[in-house]
Amino acid sequence: MKIIGFEKLSLVDYPGKVSCILFCGGCNMRCPYCHNGELVLNPDLFPPFDDDEIFSYLEKRRRILDAVVISGGEPTLQSGLDEYISRIRDLGLLVKLDTNGLRVDVLKNLVDRKLVDYVAMDVKNSLESYGRTCGVANVDTAAIKESIDFLKEGRVDYEFRTTVTRETHSEENFIALASLLSGAKAYYLQNFVANENTIEKGFSPLGYDELQNYIRILNKTIGNVQIRNL
Ligand code: SF4
Known part of the structure; x- marks a missing residue:
């Protein structure tokens, strides 16, 4: 398990909890x-954090912290993820996993063994548009669908979320997403925010009225749809 980013305190990354965030490098999208971008494309440029440093911080702060968020990159690519999470749980802390859902077997294993308390899965787009949105033309959309259906069973607290940009998302996509995510417990639209570190340039956020239109479409099948980064 290689941690290459460490944010010591967050009030927003785990709903209702005080957390810290550990970032893994590399991604399968x-x-x-x-x-x-750098963390995904060039993870070896980042010196890894020492486990002792991280666990000594967690021990010292366990009364302030409720939870640890494991994010990326894509954490499910890391070997030793389950042992690492067990070590965190032994400190009495909750664990949230951020994932793109492509490694459905790893996700199911962590949930079945009750190693994670909350899962935030990025749903990139409708299945038809997944390849171009996630940058992997032949992405395994069956695995994505399996992860979505598995989380919808509600064996673990979860949310779905989609980063939306004007260039990648259309009304047609949201009509399909309303069907794909039908019955989901919570779904967040994260409006794109420009940043220096994106893998490619040329993306822009949506306007308030467009997002409201998409929420109206999604609310027909999903009870709790909210916007982040308006
Ligand atoms: S946004 Fe895409 S490329 Fe970046 S970490 Fe998430 S899944 Fe990987």
């Missing part, structure tokens, strides 16, 4: 609007 290449979303062109990804905010963590």
